[in-house]
Amino acid sequence: MEILHGIFIDPFITMYELPDLLVQVLWEGFVAGTLYSLIALGFVLIFKASGVFNFAQGIIVVFGALSLVGLHSLGIPAFVALFLCIGIMFALAWLVEFTVLRRLVNQDPIILFMATIGLNYFLIGFGEGVFGGEPKTMITAELGLPTGAFDFDILGGLVSLQQIDITAAVTAGVMVGGLAVFFNKTRIGRGLRAVADDHQAAQSVGISLNHIWIVVWFAAGIVALATGVMWGARSDVSFALSIVALKALPVLILGGFTSISGAIVGGLIIGISEKMAEFYWGPLVGGSIESWFPYFLALLFLWFRPQGLFGEKIIERV
C-alpha cells in the first residue's frame, strides 16, 4: 500500500506543491535531452544515407571534445583549435569513407556495423594515446562560453538556469535548424535525401555515393563536436562520457532510426523523463535510476511501437 502511494501519489503531490522544483527538473531534463537529441541526430544522418549503424557515434562526440581540449593544451588558441577540430572531423569522415565504406559497400550491414565497432575502439585507443586518458576540463571560458547562472524568483521559489545550459539548448536548436535548411534547400542536401531514399536511383542521376558519405559523416562529425563541447562544459571530458553517449540508443528506439524529428523528440522525452524519474521516483529505490531508466522506457516502448514514434512513413506503391 505504502509503496503504491509512493509511486502514484506522493511524487505528484510534490510536483504540485513545489512547482519551482518541477520547473527546475524539467529544465535540467530538457537540456540533457537536447544533447541526447544531437547524438542521435548524428547517428540518424549516417544511418539514413549510408545504411550504417554507427556504433562509434558516441565516441566521436568524446573524441571531438578531447581533441579540442588536447590541442588547446598544446598551446593552440581556442578558436584555432576549434577550426582544427572541424578539420579533424573532416579527415575522419574522409578516412572512414576511404578505408571502410568504399571497401565494404555491398556487404552485409552487420559487417559494416562490426567495422564501426572497430572504429569505436580505434578512436578510444588513438584518443587516449595522443591526449592521455585522464579526465580533462572543457575550455569553456577560452571559447567565450558563458558560465554564470540566471536566477528567477518565480512560482514561490527559485529557478536557476545555468547560462551554459541555455547556450547548449540554443546551440542544439541552431544545429537542427541549420541541418534542416541544408537538407531541404541545398543541392547537396537534396542529393543526400535522394541517396537515403534509393541509392541506386541516386547513382543513376550522377550522385556520387562516396561524396555523399563523406558529407554525412562530416555533418555527423560537426554535430558530434558541438555536442561534445557542450557536454564537456557541463561535466568534464573523458571517455567515461561515452556511457552517457550510449543513451542515444534508447533515443533511437523511441524516435526510429531514420527519423530526424524522431531523434529530436525522442531525445527530449528521454532527457526529461530520466530526470523526472531520478528526482521523483529515484528515492524509492535508493536513487541512481537515471542510468538505466531510458533503457527501461525504450523496452516498454518497443512492445507497443516497434517502428518508433515517427517510424518513417512507408509509402505504399500505388
Added chain:
Amino acid sequence: MSAETLQSNAAADAAPGQTREPVLQVNNIEVIYDHVILVLKGVSFEVPKEGIVALLGANGAGKSTTLKSISNLLRAERGEITKGTIHMNGKLTNDLTANDMVKLGCVQVMEGRHCFEHLTIEENLLTGAYTRGSSRAVKDDLEMVYDYFPRLKERYKSLAGYTSGGEQQMCAIGRALMARPSIILLDEPSMGLAPQLVEQIFEIVKKLNQEQKVTILLAEQNTNVALRYADYGYILENGRVVLDGTAEALRENEDVKEFYLGLSSEGRKNFREVKHYKRRKRWL
C-alpha cells in the same frame, strides 16, 4: 538550308542504323554477376546519333543488364563486364563510374522508375541536374520538362511516392532530361501502364528525340509499341543478339511476328507458349 541539315536529312533517309555516326558502340560484351553468373554472352550493337534504338526480348533476356553495363550501374549489383568494350562518342567507358557517365551525357531511366519517393516531384527533377550545379540553365530546363510533361507541373509539390505509375514514369524521364543528356537509356517505360498511357509516354519520348535531339536506347518487352517508335531494333535472347534490323524490317519478319508480336499465319499466339527449343532452332 545549311549543308549540315541537308547532310543529316540525307542520312535520315538512308538506313538509320548504319550511316549516321554512332553515339554508342557496344562491342562483344560479356557480363558476369557475382563472379559466376554469366548473363551477357557477347552482345554487340550500335546506337546512331539522334536515333531511337530498341533492345527487345523476353523477361530475363539481358536487356536491363545491357543498359546497366553502359551506364555503369552494374557494379552496384555486383555485376562486371569481363570482356568486350563500350565506347561513347569514341571514348572507352568500361572503367568509368556511373557519375562519370552522367557527366558525359549518358543517363539511365531504370526499370520500375525508381523515383525518390520522399522527395517532391520538383525535387526529383532537380536531383536530375545534380551534376550540373545550380544555375539559371537548370531553372530553364525545369520549365522545359514541365512543357513536355504538363502533368508533372500540376503535381510538382506532391511526394513522388504518392503519385501514379504514369506520373512516376514521367518523373523518371523528366529527371533524366534534367541532366541534359545526349543519350537516354530507357528501361521498360511501358511496364505496368495502361496502353493509352504507354502510347502517350512514347509520343513524348519521340518528341524529345526530334526536338531536343536526345538519342534513345530503349529496352522493351512490349515489342509492338517499341517497333512503332524505334528506327532500329536488336532482339536479345539468353544474353545474345539473335536478330537485328530496321524497325520496319523487324515488323515484317515472320519470326518476330510469330514470337514477339503475337501474330502469325496460324493466328494470334503468345510467344511464351512457343517451346523454347523451337525459337532457338530458328535463330541460332
